[in-house]
Amino acid sequence: MSPIKPIRSLRKKKMKMDDYWKELQPQNSENNGTITHFSFQELKSELEFSFGKSADFRSVMAEIDHKGALLIYLESMVDTKTLKETTPNLFSSHFNEGGSLNSIEELTSLCKKVFGGTDYQLLGTREEICRAVLNGSIVIVIETIERAISIGMTSDEKRSVTEPSTQTVIRGPKDGFIESLSTNVSLIRRRIRNKNLYFESFIIGEDTQTTVYIGYIKGIANEAILQEVRNRLKKIKVSAIFESGNIEELIADKTFTLFPLALNTERPDTVAANLIDGKIVILIDGTPFCLLVPAVLVDFFEISEDYYQPFLLGTFLRGIRYLAFMIALLTPSLYVGILTFHHELLPTTLLLSVIAQRQGVPFPAVVEVLIMEVTFEILREAGVRMPRTVGQMVSIVGALVIGQAAAEAGIISNIMIIVVAITAIANFVSPVYSFASASRLLRFMLVFFAYILGLYGVLIVLVAMVAHLSSLRSFGVPYLSPIAPIIVEDQKDVFFRIPYWAMKKRPKYLRTELETKVFSEASPSPPQSEGGNNA
Structure with a gap:
């Protein structure tokens, strides 16, 4: 039989996506999926069949109150040392005191007595049992009892809290998120000791069953934006989620854009500050990077250290970032446009110096720029992917050696090395990093248009970029807020930063439930004496 025929038959059916997801769900209904539907041996066989012959699956027979019992768990997911220490005498105290185990009520009473204060649950279906085992719990199934006991005993193997690798600061906290969701939540709670800080849980991914939390402060975060985040997460239907980038792409307002529509960070202090402002955090199990929504353009030029330094220094450093963005975006295209079409824009002395350096270079300016830009991108990628001990050496030495050799060989000019550097x-x-990557890609588009139309082409691309940015939304919030549409009250923390005591209001564009953030009346000045002199 040809394998093409079944494929054609599936195509003829034109299955809808909803029907496909229904087929992936367990076939048992609520009636035949409950423990009461199976005999003890049947349930044991079903569970062992569900996990197949996995090397780390354990199914241990025992006896509790003269009844058969089944203890199942994944050895790779549980703390085996704790398991061996606690299970032998798990129920002995209960039965030594004359307790019995013949009904769900008695099982509930036993669990309250034996497991009080621990993470335990009573499970009623086979699917719940499988999910608990996959989450790192041990499950105890007792003969004739219509509920199974799930006891949380997840292994504590995880990376220790270290300094963030991508967003470093000179002054400020040095701890960063890790791959453990519970640890990341604790890092946030240690900074925001507020009973209104809520976390909601979602399970996303048919195969990975990844746990995703959304965090917000009740009474501050806008309820409409919060509900929109919930709805978008609930609509996600994929087989696997491994990193916050997967979530970001699945919930973004617009996919075909170079600019990130969610702010990713691995700094707990950044998350805490944005939660206080009224934003919502999305935490994903298994990655140190979380998402903050809604995100606007100015968020990508601000760092937490801006608020730890004096406000004048914070303003200066923020201005440096805006200037650096424009330099990184426009310098190569301006070089190509001026040398190709607009020589008159350069002073005569500088123009003669550039022309003298380019004598003997066999390529036009656009080819020269593309050669150096592509070479530098290759060196950058090599430095990132290679082992850390040699990665930085390869990127730095490679750039120096290749650039110097290319200039001496007459392939490129010395001024080109300066431009690329x-x-x-x-x-x-x-x-x-994700925002810097957007400017890297836009740079190539600007170079191309500069070669075709000169500086007019650069201007056309910039106008199109601004128009595109104006059309973007992040969970309904305009991406250029509070610049366009302009919000006068929010200009205190955009291009410059006013003193912290004067930032009394939360951002208007977030439409928070509680607007006031700082309650002091005036600046912290020393008291004045009656005569007008300082006391």
């Missing part, structure tokens, strides 16, 4: 250094100033 300034562009690369300015690109590294961006505090968020």
Whole structure:
């Protein structure tokens, strides 16, 4: 039989996506999926069949109150040391005191007595049992009892809390998120000791069953935005979720854009500050990077250290970031446009110096730029992917050696090395890697249009970019807020930063439930004496 025929028959059916997901769900209904539907031996066989012959699956027969019992767990997911220490005498105290175990009520009473204060659940279906085992719990099934006991005993193997690798600061906290969801939540709660800080749980991914939390402060976060985040997460139907980037792409307002529509970070202090402002955090189990929504353009030029330094220094550093973004975006295209069409824009002395350096270079300016930009991108990628001990050496030494050799061979000019170096250094100033990547891609588009139309082409691309940014939304919030549409009250923390005591209101564009953030009346000035002199 040809394998093409079944494929054609499936195509003829034109199955809808909803029907496909229904087929992936367990076939048992609520009636035949409950423990009461199976005999003890049948349930044992079904559970062992569900996990197949996995090397880490354990199914142990025991006896509790003269009844058969089945203990199942995944050895790779539970703390085996604790398991061996606790299970032998797990129920002995209960039965030594004359307790019995013949009904669900007695099982509930036993669990309250033996497991009080621990993470335990009573499960009623086979699917719940399988999910609990996959989450790192041990499950005890007792003969003639219509409920199974799930006891949380997850292994504590995880990376220790270390300094963030991508968003470093000179002054500020040095701890960063890790791959453990519970640890990440605790890092946030240690900074926000507020009973209104809520976390809601979602399970996403048919195969991975990844746990996803959304965090917000009740009474501050806008309820409409919060409900929109919930709805988008509930609509996700995929087989696997491994990183926050998967979630970001699945919930973004617009997919076909170079600019990130959610702010990703691995800094707990950044998350805490944004929660206080009224934003919502999305935490994903298994990754140190979380998402903050809604995100606007100005978020990608701000870092937490801006608020730990004096406000004048914070304003200066923020201005440097805006300037560096424009330099990284425009320098190569301006070089191509001026040398190709607009020589008159350069002073005569500088123009003669550039022309003298380019004598003997066999390529036009656009080819020269593309050669150096592509070479630098290759070196950057090589430095990232290679082992850390040699990665930095390869990227730095490679750039110096290749650039110097190319200039001496007459393939490129010395001025081109300066242009690429300034562009690369300015690109590294961006505090968020995903936003810096957007400017890297736009740079090539600007170079192409500069070669075709000169500086008019650069202007056309910039106008189109601004128009595109104006059309973007992040969970309904305009991406250029509070610049366009302009919100006068929010200009205190955009291009410059006013003193912390004067930032009394939360951002208007977030439409928070509680607007006031700072309750002091005036600046912290020393008291004045009656005569007008300082006391």
